[in-house]
Amino acid sequence: MAHDEFSLIRQWTSRSNGQEGDGLTVGIGDDAAVFSPTPEMEVVACCDAMVETVHFLRETMKPADIGYKAVISNISDIAAMGGIARYALVSIAVSPSYTDEEYRQIYDGIYEACEQYGVRVIGGDTVSSPRSLHLSVTVLGEVEAGRAIRRSQARPGQLVFVTGHVGSSAAGLHLLLAKNEPEAKWLPLVEAHQRPAAQIQAGRLLQASGVCGALNDVSDGLASELWEIAEASDVTIRIAAESIPIREEVLAYARVSRKEPLDWALYGGEDYQLVGTVSEDGLAALSQQFAEKGIPFTVIGRVEGNGKNVLVTRDGQQMTLNKAGFNHFVHVEEKKG
Amino acid sequence: MAHDEFSLIRQWTSRSNGQEGDGLTVGIGDDAAVFSPTPEMEVVACCDAMVETVHFLRETMKPADIGYKAVISNISDIAAMGGIARYALVSIAVSPSYTDEEYRQIYDGIYEACEQYGVRVIGGDTVSSPRSLHLSVTVLGEVEAGRAIRRSQARPGQLVFVTGHVGSSAAGLHLLLAKNEPEAKWLPLVEAHQRPAAQIQAGRLLQASGVCGALNDVSDGLASELWEIAEASDVTIRIAAESIPIREEVLAYARVSRKEPLDWALYGGEDYQLVGTVSEDGLAALSQQFAEKGIPFTVIGRVEGNGKNVLVTRDGQQMTLNKAGFNHFVHVEEKKG
CATH class of the missing domain: 3.30.1330.10 (PurM-like, N-terminal domain)
Known part of the structure; x- marks a missing residue:
């Protein structure tokens, strides 16, 4: 140049x-x-x-x-x-x-x-x-000072939450790579990939609340971030697959493209939502504050005890969540069956 | 990977x-x-x-x-x-x-x-x-707080100085590119290029002195840095080519390789020395402090007035210093003659 x-x-x-x-x-x-x-x-x-x-x-x-x-x-x-x-x-x-x-x-x-x-x-x-x-x-x-939220502060008994929705960015990327001119109804997914939002406001609510344990942003996928919290805090986390907040458009696009939306949510990354833990007695007030600000706030699981593990339940079955990468949940379940 | x-x-x-x-x-x-x-x-x-x-x-x-x-x-x-x-x-x-x-x-x-x-x-x-x-x-x-030294604070009447020596890194690079196994006597030049030193100690002396006007580090060559000070401060700087501190090894290697050492000093860069201005009445005490620390400190010119210009004198001739790049001083002089 x-x-x-x-x-x-x-x-x-x-x-x-x-x-x-x-x-x-x-x-x-x-x-x-x-x-x-x-x-x-x-x-x-x-x-x-x-x-x-x-x-x-x-x-x-x-x-x-x-x-x-x-x-x-x-x-x-x-x-x-x-x-x-x-x-x-x-x-x-x-x-x-x-x-x-x-x-x-x-x-x-x-x-x-x-x-x-x-x-x-x-x-x-x-x-x-x-x-x-x-x-x-x-x-x-x-x-x-002294009030930064660290990923190492998840404690047994706390609930696990995520802000907003996850999997949207990965669905948007899939759509872009498919190189079809996206229909108007899928544009929110493309925007989620190209123009993600950072959750400063949510982070500030959590910081001020005093009841937030650990916190991560979902840059590498929910699975990877939950594992980072579990390892840094030395805890076992259990989440319910059915609770994970996935946008309606992502579910619809997954049906059309014959993909598993949960894969995008767990392993896709780049949603830049926040995932963390919160004490049970702080939940009601915090949920109320998020609702007032119009930021979705969803409890997806619980910190069960010590031991650096992340479990996921789905349709009554329980398994250890893959740590990271594009290992397909569905395939693993099939192998299990 | x-x-x-x-x-x-x-x-x-x-x-x-x-x-x-x-x-x-x-x-x-x-x-x-x-x-x-x-x-x-x-x-x-x-x-x-x-x-x-x-x-x-x-x-x-x-x-x-x-x-x-x-x-x-x-x-x-x-x-x-x-x-x-x-x-x-x-x-x-x-x-x-x-x-x-x-x-x-x-x-x-x-x-x-x-x-x-x-x-x-x-x-x-x-x-x-x-x-x-x-x-x-x-x-x-x-x-x-409030005491950072900026490049925009050169004032007419101040003297222009440089710490250490300049041109060593460029000479070292020339030697490395020539791909000869460097003789032991040239190794300091290679080291100046590969393992430069940052002048934190000199910067702290200057900061504490209260008599330093403008300051830059010599990353892009003395010429470029002097021009940055002249433009940011809206002053005319005049330096004397003969005053520029160049190591004996650089002069010797320049003779052997038939290069102009002043080109390396003015345009070579990456010496990471400090160049700046200091008020005349603060000079004696500051020189003394540098001498005590064993850091060479050389006055190479003066801020003459306003007007965003950098002049250089050599062998009694005066010219405007090229702003940057590998424009050869010698060639310009020849054209002038």
Whole structure:
């Protein structure tokens, strides 16, 4: 990529929403950014990368979607600590496979996500890549000191919940890969894949409630996230397959495409919902708060005891949930039978 | 890359020096890391990426050097704000071109740099890359509130200085690309390229002195950095080519290889020294402090007035310094003559 194209990208970066003021002492344009942390808060920091052909294809993600999702996946990690997202650093490796106009659109997506969640772009790096586009985003946020929600704090007796619906992103990806022009009724699934939402508001309710045990975001699929909580907390979790909240459109599209929707919910990932545990006596008040905010909140199981295990029941049968990956629940059941 | 190879890399990451305690509330292994900022300090954040074939070749950088330098280039940005580096997030995109053992060595380099500068690895991401190795590192540090040194604060009358020596990294790179087995006497140049030092100590002296105007680190060459200061501060800088501190080995290797050492010093970059401005009445005390610490500190010019310009004098001739890139000083002079 020619030097003047780098200048172009720097221009898009420096249309920055990271103007100084309100805690930001030095924004984009110096060796490093400088900000004042809010008193009584701790800093929350995470970093997620997205690579062309590995995490997305040109066919499944428009340039603006790529930028948008790279930011959202990080904001989601802040949500999973119960925090507020505040700042982003964007490292982009630009490949010849995208045009200048497409890079502008990628930045449109980055800034759109940042503006929706009140995040300022305060820095980053622009380099070239010989083949694939790489986006690596760091998001910095904050949470009340000593009050971050960790995945290691699930305790026996707590209930297991998930926010929103799961499996929608995987269904949307299946639809995009099938390369049919999606019918209008499936568009919500495509949007769930390309324009996911981060659950900052849900995370803040959980943080403030004081009754949330462990918390994870559903980036790698419900199964993988439940296993992470079980292992980090040294507990056995049991969930009921029938309780898992799956959108009507996902069930309908699964019927049409002869797929098992539960596979998408358990192993698909990228829903960016929150999954966690909550003490039973805190449930009623918390459910009420979620209902008031219009955020679906579903109890899907219980922490049963110690021992690093995740069990799932379905149609009266019980099995250990596969840890991760696209191992098909249905096939495993068939082998069992 | 197979799933179990990812696990391996995660293992190397989680040998983490990011154990909790001393301000770190949540280290590696959760959705995000959490730390308590030091009271009265602001947070300094920067991000730098390195890409195989773009920023380095397998022939010029051993795996451990790659990891080491990716961290140092970021710590150097913290130094250029007058700050202390504290935490790092490492995003790696692993390509099939390196072996498991080589990835282990890359992490050896990462941790070696972090340990030397008291930096903890608190997070990151491991993804795969279809071809080139990508390393994107974010470093978080801190600086006394309101006391970060910015590149926009050069003022007429101030002197222009540089720490250490410049041009060594470029000379080392030239030597490595020439693919001769380097003689022992040139090894310091190779080391300057592969194992540069970040000038945190110098940055802290400058920060504490209260007499430093603008500051940059020499990552893109002295010319580019001086221009950044001149443009950000709206000043005219004049430097004397003869004053630029160049190591004896660089001069000797330049003679042998029939190159112009000043080109390396002005346009080579990656020396990670600090260049900045200081008020004249603060110079004596500051020079004394640098001498006591054994850090070379050289005055190379002066801020002459306003107007976004960088002039260089050599052999009594004056010219505008090329802004950046490998435009050869000597050739320009010849054209002038």
